[in-house]
Amino acid sequence: MSLGAFPPPPLPVLELEGIRFSWPGAGVALQGCDLLIPGPGLWMLVGRNGSGKSSLLKLIAGLVEPEAGTIRRRARCAMVFQNPDHQLLLPSCGSELLLSIDPSLNQQERETCLQSALAQVGLAGLAERPIHSLSGGQKQRLAIAASLARQSALLLLDEPTALLDPESQREVLALIRGLTHQPTQPLTALWITHRLEELQQCDGAALMQDGRVGPWQPGAALAASLHNA
Numbered sequence: 001m002s003l004g005a006f007p008p009p010p011l012p013v014l015e016l017e018g019i020r021f022s023w024p025g026a027g028v029a030l031q032g033c034d035l036l037i038p039g040p041g042l043w044m045l046v047g048r049n050g051s052g053k054s055s056l057l058k059l060i061a062g063l064v065e066p067e068a069g070t071i072r073r074r075a076r077c078a079m080v081f082q083n084p085d086h087q088l089l090l091p092s093c094g095s096e097l098l099l100s101i102d103p104s105l106n107q108q109e110r111e112t113c114l115q116s117a118l119a120q121v122g123l124a125g126l127a128e129r130p131i132h133s134l135s136g137g138q139k140q141r142l143a144i145a146a147s148l149a150r151q152s153a154l155l156l157l158d159e160p161t162a163l164l165d166p167e168s169q170r171e172v173l174a175l176i177r178g179l180t181h182q183p184t185q186p187l188t189a190l191w192i193t194h195r196l197e198e199l200q201q202c203d204g205a206a207l208m209q210d211g212r213v214g215p216w217q218p219g220a221a222l223a224a225s226l227h228n229a
């Protein structure tokens with residue numbers, strides 16, 4: 001059989017090469033930073049305060065531009081921040097999601113997209129609920145639903161469980177784990193955390209130090225090496 005019978009391997013979801021970035025008036029945040037996310041799954045980054053994790057996510061999301069280097073994105077990106085109150089803008093769950101849904105869809109399609117996004121995050125039936133009445137974990141799941149409503153396949157999550165109680169932490173992590181391992185159209189998630197126990201759930205973990213990302217390794221192995229450090 002000729003090699004031509006095999007389909008070519010899929011291209012990586014995300015590739016960063018030689019990224020350099022500084023915040024105005026501050027020192028260099030990222031320098032010679034490479035990152036490759038090979039495919040769907042739950043990928044985690046850890047690193048000390050100031051090592052450049054949030055700066056990296058903002059570059060990937062396109063919120064800021066690198067001074068040097070290349071970013072290749074092969075999926076639509078959406079950010080999920082530590083504090084959902086910083087990204088939820090409207091009074092009700094439904095109106096918040098409508099803000100993210102492609103306005104060129106007809107009303108029936110928009111409604112289907114809205115209900116599907118709510119159901120996928122375990123908030124079915126809450127379209128009319130005022131956002132201020134949601135728990136912190138529910139708000140974070142609504143922020144994730146907004147990413148789904150936007151048809152984003154690459155979720156960038158910056159310490160999404162940092163402000164949540166332990167039960168909500170587990171729910172949000174299980175939700176993202178499920179979305180990144182669903183049988184059809186699994187998503188890709190890049191998840192920043194300081195909670196080493198979360199590394200047990202990922203498909204690969206990397207340590208960020210001084211503006212560079214280290215190699216992918218099993219989450220349990222990285223957690224153990226950081227515990228012992």
Ligand SMILES: Nc1ncnc2c1ncn2[C@@H]1O[C@H](COP(=O)(O)OP(=O)(O)OP(=O)(O)O)[C@@H](O)[C@H]1O
Nearest residue numbers: 023024026029047048049050051052053054055056
């Ligand atoms: N908006 C900004 N303006 C100026 N400097 C910034 C800004 N955001 C980050 N920095 C600086 O860039 C460097 C990297 O910060 P960054 O927030 O990316 O780190 P981090 O790894 O996310 O840290 P943490 O774990 O505390 O969230 C730090 O020196 C920080 O002070």
Ligand SMILES: [Mg+2]
Nearest residue numbers: 053054055158
């Ligand atoms: Mg940060």
